[in-house]
Amino acid sequence: MIIAEPKRLAIVKQYHDLILDENKELNDLVALAAKICNVKMSCVSLIDEHVQWIKCALGITADEQSREDSFCKYLVSTTKVMVVKNTLLDERFMNYTSVRGVKGIRFYAGVSIITTDGYHLGALCVYGTKPQTLTGEQKEMLAFIARQVMHMLEMLLGIQSFKQSHVHPNTHKENAVAAERKLNAFLNSSPTSHILINKALQVLHFNKSSSASVKKHLAKKIEAGKSVLQYISTPFKDKFLKFIKRAFAGKRTSKEVLIKTAGKAPQWWDISLHPVTNEQGDTVSVTYSAVNIHEQKLQAAQNQAQKDSLLKIAFIQSHSYRKPVASILGLMNVIKANNYKSPKESLLLMEKAVNDLDAQIRSVVDCADKAS
Structure with a gap:
């Protein structure tokens, strides 16, 4: 990711001029991020030199806040999903005004919104009032939504540039040509x-x-x-x-x-x-x-298959093992009571229980192979 601050700030200003809070698709993405992370607050923000501008939000009424007091300032230099499990235990945030108090923010997760040229615009963030964490799958989904937000912002900026290039073409021909060149340069940089x-x-x-x-x-x-x-x-x-x-x-x-x-x-x-x-x-x-988004879809399907296999393993471990193990333990008690001299019937029952247990173990191995 490129961090060159003057250029980054110039790009942030371009996107800051967009009106985003009424855009349905963007609001849907923000709401989806909150739903996936099991919280009630989320937002898309842009970060300039001094201010974090909240452009689209769920459960948040503020339009801006100081960059110094923002959680997202730490995302400027990273592409990774940032998770703060408990803000009261994190020295970076424990003294924030938004954290102090009974109803303060206790959980935060965010991921950078990055242009195709590698410039950090801001972040997609979620907030919660209870300490929690995110699974690997939730982190992947949050990062995926952030990429979709970037695609949406690129498209909206392109539309705005197109509109500007067609306003009063006769009286502002030079401006229209310049705006159209700007639009073409922007669109051609988009994936x-x-x-x-x-x-x-x-x-x-x-x-x-x-x-x-x-x-x-x-x-x-x-x-x-x-x-x-x-x-x-x-x-x-x-x-x-x-x-x-x-x-x-x-x-x-x-x-x-x-x-x-x-x-x-x-x-x-x-x-x-x-x-x-x-x-x-x-x-x-x-x-x-x-x-x-074919690769992302395949990855999501693979993640779900792995999750299903792990759930099956957990079920087998917690339920299916019990019967053969209980049978083996019971037969061992009988054999012990007979001073380790056991009739053939007991040994045959023991053999059946061992075979049942072996079958369950093989089933777990098969599931583990599929999960990997």
Whole structure:
């Protein structure tokens, strides 16, 4: 991650101008972070030289606070998820005003929001009023949501830049050209595919990521002025048309979809379509954004499979072992009572109990192999 402070502060200022608290998708991501971490407070914040700006929040009413008094200031130089299990036991935070008192913050977790160029903008944070910790899976999900927040911010900044480039084009031609160059530079630095589409479903603008994606998955070259449907895989076209119709009606769509492409395995994508309006509030175009999340989906499925296997192991250990072990112990007591002289029937029962126990152990080994 790049920490060059003057450049970082300039980028933070760009994003600070965005109005984010009314954005439904961003609010949904903030709420999801709180839900996953089992807390009631969460936020997306930007951090400049002196202030932590709270741009979108759940359960938090403040709009800003001093950077010096923020939990998130420690995230400026790290990409790892930061977890504070009990703020009262942490010397960095125990004297914070927000921590002191019966209803103070007792738990904190946060992860950096980082641009594709490696600049730290701020953080996705969750807070709780009781000491707790996070599992490895919860940490992974929090980091994943932070990346989605960054994708969302990039898209919103791109939309704003596009709007600015089309305000009074005749009287502010130079400003419009400069804004459009700025928009293109921004979009081409994004790993997310962005395509701007007009009402005739023609491509107005596209970035390098969308060009590379279309070439890779459809073996086509995307061109401005062409129908966007040429660059949508056939199995996904009906859904895409439904989504873009909603967008031109002023409704946003954000979905995780499994998209099939001829001759290739289906891939999971996080897609969104947002209406772009003019000064009168009329929808004049739509931004279509897509990012491949197939690896994350596979990892999540693998994590769930491992979790299921571990639960099965725990069940076997706590229940299935009991019967054969109890049988062996009972038979040993009988053998001991007979001065270790036992009839054949007792030994056969002992053999059966040992075989049952061996079968349960093999089952645990199989589950452990699957979990690994």
